[in-house]
Amino acid sequence: MPIAVPALLAHPKFAAAAAYLEGAHDRLIEEIIQLTEIPAPPFKEERRAAAFLEMMRPAGFADAKLDAIGNVVALRKGRSGGGMIVLSAHLDTVFPEGTDVSVRREGTKLFAPGIGDDTRGLAALLAFARALDAAAIETEADLLFVADVGEEGRGDLRGIRHLFTEGEFRDRITGFFTFDSPDMDELVVTAVGSRRYHVVFRGPGGHSFSAFGTVNPAYALAETVLGLSRMSVSSETRTTFSASVLGGGTSINAIPEEVFVDVDLRSISPEDLARIDTELHRLVDTAVANENARGSTESGAITAEAVLIGDRPAGATPRDSLIVTASAEALAAFGFEVGFRASSTDANIPMSLGVPAVMIGTGGKGGRAHTLAEWIDVEPETSLRGLKAGLAAFLGVVGLCD
Amino acid sequence: MPIAVPALLAHPKFAAAAAYLEGAHDRLIEEIIQLTEIPAPPFKEERRAAAFLEMMRPAGFADAKLDAIGNVVALRKGRSGGGMIVLSAHLDTVFPEGTDVSVRREGTKLFAPGIGDDTRGLAALLAFARALDAAAIETEADLLFVADVGEEGRGDLRGIRHLFTEGEFRDRITGFFTFDSPDMDELVVTAVGSRRYHVVFRGPGGHSFSAFGTVNPAYALAETVLGLSRMSVSSETRTTFSASVLGGGTSINAIPEEVFVDVDLRSISPEDLARIDTELHRLVDTAVANENARGSTESGAITAEAVLIGDRPAGATPRDSLIVTASAEALAAFGFEVGFRASSTDANIPMSLGVPAVMIGTGGKGGRAHTLAEWIDVEPETSLRGLKAGLAAFLGVVGLCD
Numbered sequence: 001m002p003i004a005v006p007a008l009l010a011h012p013k014f015a016a017a018a019a020y021l022e023g024a025h026d027r028l029i030e031e032i033i034q035l036t037e038i039p040a041p042p043f044k045e046e047r048r049a050a051a052f053l054e055m056m057r058p059a060g061f062a063d064a065k066l067d068a069i070g071n072v073v074a075l076r077k078g079r080s081g082g083g084m085i086v087l088s089a090h091l092d093t094v095f096p097e098g099t100d101v102s103v104r105r106e107g108t109k110l111f112a113p114g115i116g117d118d119t120r121g122l123a124a125l126l127a128f129a130r131a132l133d134a135a136a137i138e139t140e141a142d143l144l145f146v147a148d149v150g151e152e153g154r155g156d157l158r159g160i161r162h163l164f165t166e167g168e169f170r171d172r173i174t175g176f177f178t179f180d181s182p183d184m185d186e187l188v189v190t191a192v193g194s195r196r197y198h199v200v201f202r203g204p205g206g207h208s209f210s211a212f213g214t215v216n217p218a219y220a221l222a223e224t225v226l227g228l229s230r231m232s233v234s235s236e237t238r239t240t241f242s243a244s245v246l247g248g249g250t251s252i253n254a255i256p257e258e259v260f261v262d263v264d265l266r267s268i269s270p271e272d273l274a275r276i277d278t279e280l281h282r283l284v285d286t287a288v289a290n291e292n293a294r295g296s297t298e299s300g301a302i303t304a305e306a307v308l309i310g311d312r313p314a315g316a317t318p319r320d321s322l323i324v325t326a327s328a329e330a331l332a333a334f335g336f337e338v339g340f341r342a343s344s345t346d347a348n349i350p351m352s353l354g355v356p357a358v359m360i361g362t363g364g365k366g367g368r369a370h371t372l373a374e375w376i377d378v379e380p381e382t383s384l385r386g387l388k389a390g391l392a393a394f395l396g397v398v399g400l401c402d
Numbered sequence: 403m404p405i406a407v408p409a410l411l412a413h414p415k416f417a418a419a420a421a422y423l424e425g426a427h428d429r430l431i432e433e434i435i436q437l438t439e440i441p442a443p444p445f446k447e448e449r450r451a452a453a454f455l456e457m458m459r460p461a462g463f464a465d466a467k468l469d470a471i472g473n474v475v476a477l478r479k480g481r482s483g484g485g486m487i488v489l490s491a492h493l494d495t496v497f498p499e500g501t502d503v504s505v506r507r508e509g510t511k512l513f514a515p516g517i518g519d520d521t522r523g524l525a526a527l528l529a530f531a532r533a534l535d536a537a538a539i540e541t542e543a544d545l546l547f548v549a550d551v552g553e554e555g556r557g558d559l560r561g562i563r564h565l566f567t568e569g570e571f572r573d574r575i576t577g578f579f580t581f582d583s584p585d586m587d588e589l590v591v592t593a594v595g596s597r598r599y600h601v602v603f604r605g606p607g608g609h610s611f612s613a614f615g616t617v618n619p620a621y622a623l624a625e626t627v628l629g630l631s632r633m634s635v636s637s638e639t640r641t642t643f644s645a646s647v648l649g650g651g652t653s654i655n656a657i658p659e660e661v662f663v664d665v666d667l668r669s670i671s672p673e674d675l676a677r678i679d680t681e682l683h684r685l686v687d688t689a690v691a692n693e694n695a696r697g698s699t700e701s702g703a704i705t706a707e708a709v710l711i712g713d714r715p716a717g718a719t720p721r722d723s724l725i726v727t728a729s730a731e732a733l734a735a736f737g738f739e740v741g742f743r744a745s746s747t748d749a750n751i752p753m754s755l756g757v758p759a760v761m762i763g764t765g766g767k768g769g770r771a772h773t774l775a776e777w778i779d780v781e782p783e784t785s786l787r788g789l790k791a792g793l794a795a796f797l798g799v800v801g802l803c804d
Contacts, residue, residue: 153655192611196654205773208644208666209594209746218645218663222627229621229696240614243621244654249647251444251496252555252598252664252712253746254772256646261620262654264610294631310654344611 002140002322002399005329008392011400016135018388022380024127028387029110029378031055031123033103036115041099045070045091045149052091052122052147059129061145069162072147073169076132076139078398083141083174085398087128088160088346089121089362090151090180094370108379116366116376121179122147124362128391140399144169151180151346156310160346164353175323176350176357177394182366182376184331184386188359189324190342191351192238193273193314194266198307199224199284201248204300205257215295215302217259218249223287224280224304225261231279237269238342241276262309268342270314270352281306312344315351323356326396331360334389363387404542404724404801407731410794413802418537420790424782426529430789431512431780433457433525435505438517443501447472447493447551454493454524454549461531463547471564474549475571478534478541480800485543485576487800489530490562490748491523491764492553492582496772510781518768518778523581524549526764530793542801546571553582553748558598558712562748566755577725578752578759579796584768584778586733586788590761591719591726592744593753594640596668597679598712601626601686603650606702607659617697617704619661620651625689626682626706627663633681639671640744641678664711670744672716683708714746717753725758728798733762736791765789 008014021028040048053072056064064074072091093114095101103112125145132139148159160178164170201217201224225243233239241263248259263280267273284304291302317324319340331338343359350357363386366376377383410416423430442450455474458466466476474493495516497503505514527547534541550561562580566572603619603626627645635641643665650661665682669675686706693704719726721742733740745761752759765788768778779785 206770207772208646209640209642209668210771212642212644216631216645218627218648219631221648222624222631222645225620225624226628229618229624229693238611238614240611242610242614242655242657243618243624243651244610244656244658245651246620246623246648246658246661247650249645249664250498251772252646252666253644254496254555254646255644256648257773259648262651264654266611291631 002397005326005333005392005396008396008400009333013135013137013400014395017131017137017391020131020134021127021387022384024130025380025384028123028127031126032115032120035122036103036112036119037101039097039101040092041095041097042092042152042155044097048091049147055126059126060133067167069159070149071159071163074145076143078139078141079401080140084144084169084172085141085175085394086144086146086173086177087125087394088146088148088178089125090118090148090346092149092152092155094152109375109377111375113372113374115374116182117369118180120182120376121362124179124387124390127387131391138401140401143398148346154309157312157346157349160349164349173355175397176347176355178346178359179362179390180345180359181369182362182364184336184361184363184389186339186341187327187331188343188345188347189317189319189340190268191315191348192266192268192342192344193270194264194310194312194344195273195277196310197263198260198309199263199304200258200260201302201304202258203302206255206299208253208255211255213296214255214299215291215297216255217302218256220287220291220302220304221259221261223290224283227283228263228280231276233276234272237267237272239267239269239272239276241265268314273314312348313352315348317351317356317358321356323358323397327358327360327393330389330392330396333392334385336389360390360393361386363390404799407728407735407794407798410798410802411735415537415539415802416797419533419539419793422533422536423529423789424786426532427782427786430525430529433528434517434522437524438505438514438521439503441499441503442494443497443499444494444555444557446499450493451549457528461528462535469569471561472551473561473565476547478545480541480543481803482542486546486571486574487543487577487796488546488548488575488579489527489796490548490550490580491527492520492748493549493551494554494557496554511777511779513777515774515776517776518584519771520582522584522778523764526581526789526792529789533793540803542803545800550748556711559714559748559751562751566751575757577799578749578757580748580761581764581792582747582761583771584764584766586738586763586765586791588741588743589729589733590743590745590747590749591721592670593717593750594668594670594744594746595672595675595716596666596712596714596746597675599665600662600709600711601665601706602660602662603704603706604660605704608657608701610655610657613657615698616657616701617693617699618657619704620658622689622693622704622706623661623663625692626685629685630665630682633678635678636674639669639674641669641671641674643667643678668746670716714750715754717750719753719758719760723758725760725799729760729762729795732791732794732798735794736787738791762792762795763788765792
């Protein structure tokens with residue numbers, strides 16, 4: 001049985017776990033720094049994963065291990081064995097290899113790329129794991145701690161996608177928390193879906209003057225992009241599009257042989273996302289046909305290829321589901337004004353599969369994520385208040401045995 | 403005194419020079435390959451220039467040198483010193499650094515980027531220089547061999563522009579041949595004028611999802627480029643346009659702050675060139691206004707800037723000038739059906755200054771210039787017939803001493 005948040009907060013074992021977090025706050029900071037200084041670029045999370053694994057094992061997880069995609073997974077059995085709640089944070093950062101990830105400290109502020117998004121989350125998982133042991137907490141359902149790969153950008157949520165589609169526990173997970181970034185004021189309960197394309201238009205090329213009249217892939221691209229700009233979308237479903245990156249062509253006096261545009265499509269509605277996805281393909285096909293009709297195809301025709309480079313499913317967790325109500329109550333109990341938010345996070349995957357999921361903060365303050373100036377503030381009062389709210393949120397769902 | 407083409411062809415020294423070209427045809431092919439495999443991207447002709455200089459010196463040009471802009475210039479004094487005829491070919495190709503320029507051979511066909519435009523021309527200059535020496539030919543006027551930089555694209559004819567405006571021989575040149583590309587059937591006597599623009603569209607940018615609705619410079623670019631493709635132009639005045647290079651944007655999840663398109667406009671009619679130039683500016687202005695009306699300008703509006711990056715003057719050489727009549731007679735004598743043609747070549751500069759000039763072929767056959775599939779055919783009969791016609795053309799102008 002889950003436990004209502006007010007009862008949980010009054011429980012002596014919760015008090016003991018919270019006290020452990022207070023006493024271990026310096027260790028949390030040390031571990032944030034230690035993990036931040038291990039680079040974890042996209043698709044290169046191995047070193048940080050290995051370090052995290054070595055830190056989980058002595059925290060009561062002798063069986064913690066790497067799964068096939070590179071996630072660290074560590075199971076803490078509950079009494080009933082009837083359900084399994086995931087507590088996750090992501091290993092990867094957006095920063096490429098060679099980025100200086102050394103941490104600079106100014107008072108309670110720590111500066112380093114990736115420190116808030118999401119290295120503090122990893123350290124929080126370690127603190128939660130030790131706090132449960134320190135307070136001798138037995139839970140009703142199982143807890144699965146997961147430090148996952150591939151949350152950012154081209155990683156395309158591959159760590160959590162694997163967990164839910166191929167991982168050993170894929171059929172047993174009944175709830176999912178991702179602890180991502182310091183801010184506690186917003187609870188992500190809606191998954192923004194996205195489809196991302198690298199659309200390449202190709203043609204025979206030729207000399208701009210002597211081959212004038214030959215089909216030009218830039219004109220098919222232009223018609224596609226202009227059509228994109230005129231798509232009608234619903235603001236209610238937060239449906240959006242963007243022509244984001246352009247490129248191609250080699251010389252001012254050559255008709256290009258190849259040009260491309262990168263297109264980002266998003267929506268919180270799977271139907272609307274599918275509709276604009278279809279519309280994009282239709283725009284490409286029409287533009288290609290029009291350019292092949294307009295120009296000469298004697299040396300070759302225009303072709304196009306829309307390469308899918310990102311695919312994140314939309315979804316949502318009902319506002320009245322336990323994971324949302326418990327999280328909101330826990331946050332409110334610790335003084336946070338909770339806003340419900342839509343975003344694209346690891347929670348997209350469970351939400352799209354109907355598994356109740358939220359993204360919740362990791363405590364403290366932070367800013368400038370995805371820039372080299374990223375920072376967090378570990379001032380203890382705010383930092384600990386956030387951690388305790390997170391502890392209460394997941395214990396409210398997983399249930400505390402007497 | 404120039405020499406009439408029939409008399410020239412009957413001259414034993416011409417026969418000796420022609421015989422030299424026949425005997426040196428394999429060497430011509432070797433040097434075409436050797437020079438083609440030295441990359442000469444726009445603005446990076448140094449390596450090929452240095453190699454060409456080292457090949458000219460032993461061909462009787464101990465004083466061959468690089469001029470201030472990077473052209474290789476080699477003077478062969480004539481008897482009278484009264485005039486100076488330039489024999490030129492261009493060093494640069496349209497292909498960027500890193501392009502595979504290795505030559506693939508299939509029978510008499512050679513494939514490589516830049517091999518016909520204009521690397522064969524460089525090898526032809528070397529063959530001409532050696533043929534004159536081998537036949538102990540003394541000319542009336544001076545001959546200035548020039549392997550020039552910057553004929554293609556953004557180079558904007560800077561090598562030949564320098565030769566005529568700042569070079570040491572600028573006031574002495576009385577005629578100008580540029581040997582450019584294999585085809586011998588067409589003699590360029592009209593300079594196609596061009597105006598080239600780097601059109602930059604700028605906007606406030608923003609996150610593709612959270613700032614959705616913000617104006618996007620890619621949409622203004624797309625409307626401009628699509629409008630360009632629909633411009634009506636006259637084929638009589640050979641008026642042409644091309645959207646040639648695209649770029650901009652930083653990330654799939656960001657509305658770009660800046661995108662660009664490079665546009666090439668040409669015509670043999672100064673009036674038509676001015677008209678499409680005005681039309682391009684109108685398209686840009688309209689597209690910018692439309693995008694600012696479509697999207698939100700709360701964080702800033704779209705602006706555009708059309709930077710002039712190429713401006714090649716139109717011009718023509720009179721049909722009754724010696725350089726045209728001698729070239730046409732020489733070509734006809736070697737069995738070519740000569741068509742007078744308009745193009746944008748190094749000859750634009752002398753033509754616009756009133757210095758008689760032509761572009762003439764380098765012999766053989768070729769195709770797919772400005773593409774990675776560029777090829778030439780060095781089948782000896784056609785290749786040598788073209789070279790001999792070129793030799794006869796310039797000797798008909800420069801004059802042969804007995």
